[in-house]
Amino acid sequence: QPAPGWVAVENFLADVVVRPDSALQRAVTSALEAGMPPIEVAPNAGKLLKLLVQLSGARRVLEIGTLAGFSTIWMAQGLPADGRLVTCEYLPKHARIARANIDNAGLGHKVDIRIGAALDTLHALESEAGPPFDFVFIDADKENNPHYLDWAIRLGRPGTTIVMDNVVWEGAVLDASMDTVNAPGIISALQMLGDDARLDGTVMQTVGSKGWDGFALAIVR
Numbered sequence: 001q002p003a004p005g006w007v008a009v010e011n012f013l014a015d016v017v018v019r020p021d022s023a024l025q026r027a028v029t030s031a032l033e034a035g036m037p038p039i040e041v042a043p044n045a046g047k048l049l050k051l052l053v054q055l056s057g058a059r060r061v062l063e064i065g066t067l068a069g070f071s072t073i074w075m076a077q078g079l080p081a082d083g084r085l086v087t088c089e090y091l092p093k094h095a096r097i098a099r100a101n102i103d104n105a106g107l108g109h110k111v112d113i114r115i116g117a118a119l120d121t122l123h124a125l126e127s128e129a130g131p132p133f134d135f136v137f138i139d140a141d142k143e144n145n146p147h148y149l150d151w152a153i154r155l156g157r158p159g160t161t162i163v164m165d166n167v168v169w170e171g172a173v174l175d176a177s178m179d180t181v182n183a184p185g186i187i188s189a190l191q192m193l194g195d196d197a198r199l200d201g202t203v204m205q206t207v208g209s210k211g212w213d214g215f216a217l218a219i220v221r
């Protein structure tokens with residue numbers, strides 16, 4: 001069965017426009033070799049993250065969900081020389097592979113990988129009382145999306161950019177019974193995005209190698 005046209009188009013766009021470098025390609029192949037799930041963002045989405053980091057002028061980025069570091073590398077590539085990125089990953093194996101990929105990309109000095117449940121790491125970051133994060137990318141366990149959105153506001157500042165991935169989830173956003181584990185958190189976070197006076201945002205639907213999905217883009221008021 002031939003791949004859907006949108007996958008062929010995504011590959012074309014990756015080859016012609018996005019052009020992930022060898023370190024980014026290695027991040028994807030290393031994950032496959034290690035038996036990790038192929039759930040990193042698509043190359044065109046990774047490039048968008050890099051551009052959004054640059055457009056927002058971010059110096060401090062927070063990522064929730066590292067996997068093998070593909071999106072981490074894209075965002076770190078968008079940071080200035082003195083920029084820093086903290087990324088939260090639950091599984092030590094994922095963190096180890098991500099560390100190697102990020103170092104291989106020459107970005108090791110910019111990236112701090114925190115191993116453990118992200119909610120614990122977020123509490124720890126609050127205790128550390130560092131400067132606010134300018135940009136937050138949420139891409140981990142979807143049940144906690146509303147909490148992650150709240151933490152993004154608490155650890156951010158007015159003007160902080162938030163990107164939250166996988167918010168359409170093959171349409172499960174309209175029918176939580178399609179995925180009772182993930183859909184409720186996705187739906188609650190979207191309701192929060194619409195209702196919470198601290199946030200202003202929108203959602204773009206996407207289609208490609210990762211199926212039918214979408215991402216939320218928001219700003220902290």
Ligand code: SAM
Nearest residue numbers: 040041065067070071089090117118139140141
């Ligand atoms: N952002 C990555 C990318 O695009 O390359 C993909 C991240 S993947 C979708 C989600 C990651 O979040 C997995 O590596 C998973 O182990 C991790 N994760 C799941 N639950 C977590 C939690 N509670 N705290 C921290 N990380 C978690």
